[in-house]
Amino acid sequence: MKVENHILEILQLYEYAMAIGKSLNYKESCDSFLKLILKRKSLNAAWILEPHNNVLKSTYALPFGKDIKSNNQEVLEKLNKIQNNSIVETTDLMSSIAPISISTGKTIVFNLNNHGFLFLYSRKDNITSKDLNQLSPVIQKFAVHLKACRAFKEQEQLLHNLEVQNQELSDYAHMVSHDLKSPLRSIDALTSWLKEDYGELLNDTGKNQINTIRSSVEKMDTLINGILEYSTIGKTSVEIFDVDLNLLIDEILIMIQIPKNIDIEKSILPVVKGDKYRLQQLFQNLISNSIAYNDKEKGKIEIGVEDKDQFWEFYVKDNGKGIEEKYFEKIFKTFQKLENNQKSTGIGLSVVKKIVDLYGGDIWLTSELGKGTSFNFTLKKEPNGTA
Amino acid sequence: MLVTSTNYDEIVKKILNHVKQNAALITIGEHTEIDIGHLIDELNKTEIKFMGGLFPKVIHGNSILDKGIVVNTLNNMESMFLIKNISSKEYSIPKVSFEDNVDYSILTYVDGLTSNISNYLSELYENYGMQTNYFGGGAGSLSLEQKPCVFCNEGIFMDAAVFGVLRMTSKIGVRHGWKKVEGPFIITKAQGNVIKEINWRNPFEVYKEVVEAHSGKTFNDENFFDIAKGYPFGIIKDGAECIVRDPLMVNENKELVCVGELEENTLVDILNGNEESLVAAAEEAALDSVNQATQPKKAIIIDCISRILFLENNFDKELNAITSTLKNQFSNISVGGALTIGEISSYGEGFLEFYNKTVVVGLFE
Structure with missing residues (x-):
């Protein structure tokens, strides 16, 4: 008989313990565990009080009852003395921190690892030290889980704030870019008319200055387009298609006009799943960079791939100027340029990194000054549906 | 009061005469030859507030009837509510103001064949807690086909519940009389009212081993319920009578379909009863309520339909045991009620x- 009772007690603990951790939502977790305890032990109520700046506040109550907010120091002191757990009689003091009206019965108070107190109330006095000893280990587990629930909620809040801030930043970049484009178009039109209508009245210095204005406007326009592109990557859902990278690279090479001194070697590339426009941006930026920063009489660019099971690993390798190691991370940040190149906006590699990130891949480079650079990046074979 | 007429004018007249200015609890046997919708329309032509349900059988005095309307007066009705969408849990329980030092009772009828009834009861307790007693049962058809079965002034509904908040003292006795055969077992996998695993094994295999050994009978394709009606599960409670769950059938995956939900990791015993234990339990339930009451005006009996399926002709003994216990103490008390699909009460006010398979006796003062 004694053994049977022990087995039953252990199985009851199993049942209680299995009701913990079913959710990371604070209320759902309390519901799942505390309703079970109330049913199985024929208890009347359960509630949790947590101290915040010396004020005890109710964070859960079953049944609901009134909200508790107590700064009674006597209560706090008494509760703080309860290191583990204790059975207490219903007194005025206890009634004052109960969400429901209680005048008789007993309450077990559990210290939730210094993160508050759990109260289990019985109107009929059917709480014994046996219950207290049996429940203590599971309540400890419950306390740890509640801590996880609080941390999860904080993390969710943090993520939500980040999402909101990201969205605001993106909206801001989009809005500013659009607003900047309007005066830019006016300057472009006005300088064009100035050149056409008053070209003959201007001397060479004047003509040069107008050309400088128009070139700066063009650069500004490229920069704004870059910002716009950057801020829209990953914001829109698109259909994912099979993209033949051999055809895509051929189209890019026609589009960007390869200087005669540059020789391009392309391996056979795979058909990948993705958005053609983004993949074009990705490769075009890398190839353009390799061309722009090539100082050799006979430039060479190699484009290739390796199959890495879940990923494709691509590379765009050149024999150009090379990059110092201290700049390996900096170059992927927005508006970072290694030299004052008028044609560079400092946004191309940021766009490249963002697209690679979006496809669940990674990008890195190896380089030797004077000898060249290899940009390697991976793309997931089964990407998600945003681009 | 029992109404056996099928004439709507007569029924309405009798109900009005019986309850006068009060609200009415209308408990109807499922084979009563009336159109409930029409009766509701006729009642709504008067100013009466009412709630009720359709049940497999009704109880009036010492009689069990397939047909008939049992009417109880709901004195001091504070408010009455209809809750829809019990199965989808898409509802909220209305706020009620309870005065201190006043006894309240909530009477509720719920569609006994819908799912998530436990959630409905849990929501009631969350909102009203210990401020009231609770009493009621599951309505529906013995055919186990779900159809509209609970009603009030707003109409007749399925997948719904009605409840009334009464400013009234009630004393309740709850017993079942089923005793442990073997256990504890762990329901290691369950979904709603289907037990999918017991002790990490096929539930029917485990159940069959215990029941066949105890009963000396063998399960075949056709006799599951005949044997199983005497071997329910009991959800183990600490220091109190277990909560009974009734296995109804074995599905195609050899899983056990029960009346009422079971949650995963619940500890259960397999139970068995006999005529003596069941009748004795019914008498004890009556006695529990009688011992607490002082001046009850009426008794409402909520008795599980599966007890009559188990006791068959001997069910009279159970009803007699209850009524004689009540009448011995309170000779003028009116007795009504229903044979239900599931019973509702707060065990010891908790x-x-x-x-399932339980008898609940409520005395109302």
Whole structure:
């Protein structure tokens, strides 16, 4: 008989313990565990009080009852003395921190690892030290889980704030870019008319200055387009298609006009799943960079791939100027340029990194000054549906 | 009061005469030859407030009837509510103001064949807690086909519940009389009212081993319920009578389909009863309520339909045991009620539970 009772007690603990951790939502977790305890032990109520700046506040109550907010120091002191757990009689003091009206019965108070107190109330006095000893280990587990629930909620809040801030930043970049484009178009039109209508009245210095204005406007326009592109990557859902990278690279090479001194070697590339426009941006930026920063009489660019099971690993390798190691991370940040190149906006590699990130891949480079650079990046074979 | 007429004018007249200015609890046997919708329309032509349900059988005095309307007066009705969408849990429980030092009772009828009844009861307790007693049962057809079965002034509904908040003292006795054969077992996998695993094994295999050994009978394709009606599960409670769950059938995956939900990791015993234990339990339930009451005006009996399926002709003994216990103490008390699909009460005023194969006796003062 004694053994049977022990087995039953252990199985009851199993049942209680299995009701913990079913959710990371604070209320759902309390519901799942505390309703079970109330049913199985024929208890009347359960509630949790947590101290915040010396004020005890109710964070859960079953049944609901009134909200508790107590700064009674006597209560706090008494509760703080309860290191583990204790059975207490219903007194005025206890009634004052109960969400429901209680005048008789007993309450077990559990210290939730210094993160508050759990109260289990019985109107009929059917709480014994046996219950207290049996429940203590599971309540400890419950306390740890509640801590996880609080941390999860904080993390969710943090993520939500980040999402909101990201969205605001993106909206801001989009809005500013659009607003900047309007005066830019006016300057472009006005300088064009100035050149056409008053070209003959201007001397060479004047003509040069107008050309400088128009070139700066063009650069500004490229920069704004870059910002716009950057801020829209990953914001829109698109259909994912099979993209033949051999055809895509051929189209890019026609589009960007390869200087005669540059020789391009392309391996056979795979058909990948993705958005053609983004993949074009990705490769075009890398190839353009390799061309722009090539100082050799006979430039060479190699484009290739390796199959890495879940990923494709691509590379765009050149024999150009090379990059110092201290700049390996900096170059992927927005508006970072290694030299004052008028044609560079400092946004191309940021766009490249963002697209690679979006496809669940990674990008890195190896380089030797004077000898060249290899940009390697991976793309997931089964990407998600945003681009 | 029992109404056996099928004439709507007569029924309405009798109900009005019986309850006068009060609200009415209308308990109807499922084979009563009336159109409930029409009766509701006729009642709504008067100013009466009413709630009720359709049940497999009704109880009036010492009689069990397939047909007939049992009417109880609901004195001091504070408010009455209809809750829809019990199965989808898409509802909220209305706020009620309870005065201090006043006894309240909530009477509820719920569609006994819908799912998530436990959640409905849990919501009631969360909102009203210990401020009231709870009493009621599951309505529906013995055919186990779900159809509209609970009603009030707003109409007749399925997948719904009606409840009334009464400023009234009630004393409740709850017993079942089923005793442990073997256990504990762990329901290691369950979904709603289907037990999918017991002790990490096929549930029917485990159940069959215990029941066949105890009963000396063998399960075949056709006799599951005949044997199983005497071997329910009991959800183990600490220091109190277990909560009974009734296995109804074995599905195609050899899983056990029960009346009422079971949660995963619940500890259960397999139970068995006999005529003596069941009748004795019914008498004890009556006695529990009688011992607490002082001046009850009426008794409402909520008795599980599966007890009559188990006791068959001997069910009279159970009803007699209850009524004689009540009449011995309170000779003028009116007795009515229903044979239900699930029973509702707060065991010892604690958390609200949904029972099977149980008898609940409520005395209202």
